[in-house]
Amino acid sequence: MTAALAVLALLVALVLAGACALLLWQLNGLKARAAALTEQVEALEPAPPLPADLEAALGAGTRRLLVVEILNPLDVALSRNKVAGVVAAMAPERLRRIVLEQASRELVTEMAAEGLEVEVRVHAAR
Known part of the structure; x- marks a missing residue:
C-alpha cells in the first residue's frame, strides 16, 4: 500500500x-509581449496639445464635446457665391472664418429645430 501511495504522489508531483x-512558459511569452508593446507605446508620438480655450472648456473631463471640422470651407464658399473665388485668392483665412461662422449659425438653428440646446464655438487649432 505504501508503494502505491508513493507512486501516486510521484505522479501528482510530475x-x-x-x-x-x-505556466512558466506562458509567463515568459507574456513578458516578451509586454516588452514589445512597451516599445511600441514609447515609439508613438504624443497627441498634440489641445488649444488653450478648448482645454479650459474640457475642465476636469466630465463634459463631452462633439467636434466638427469643415475640411473644405473654400469649396463650400465657392459653391454658394461666385465672388468667393476672388476673396479666396486675396484673403483665404478670412473666407474660412466666414464659412465657419455661417456654418456654426446654421448648426445652432438646425439643432434648435430638433429641440437640442447647443453652444457652438469656433476653436483655432495650433
Whole structure:
C-alpha cells in the first residue's frame, strides 16, 4: 500500500511540475509581449496639445464635446457665391472664418429645430 501511495504522489508531483513548466512558459511569452508593446507605446508620438480655450472648456473631463471640422470651407464658399473665388485668392483665412461662422449659425438653428440646446464655438487649432 505504501508503494502505491508513493507512486501516486510521484505522479501528482510530475503533473504539478508539468503544469508549473507550462505556466512558466506562458509567463515568459507574456513578458516578451509586454516588452514589445512597451516599445511600441514609447515609439508613438504624443497627441498634440489641445488649444488653450478648448482645454479650459474640457475642465476636469466630465463634459463631452462633439467636434466638427469643415475640411473644405473654400469649396463650400465657392459653391454658394461666385465672388468667393476672388476673396479666396486675396484673403483665404478670412473666407474660412466666414464659412465657419455661417456654418456654426446654421448648426445652432438646425439643432434648435430638433429641440437640442447647443453652444457652438469656433476653436483655432495650433
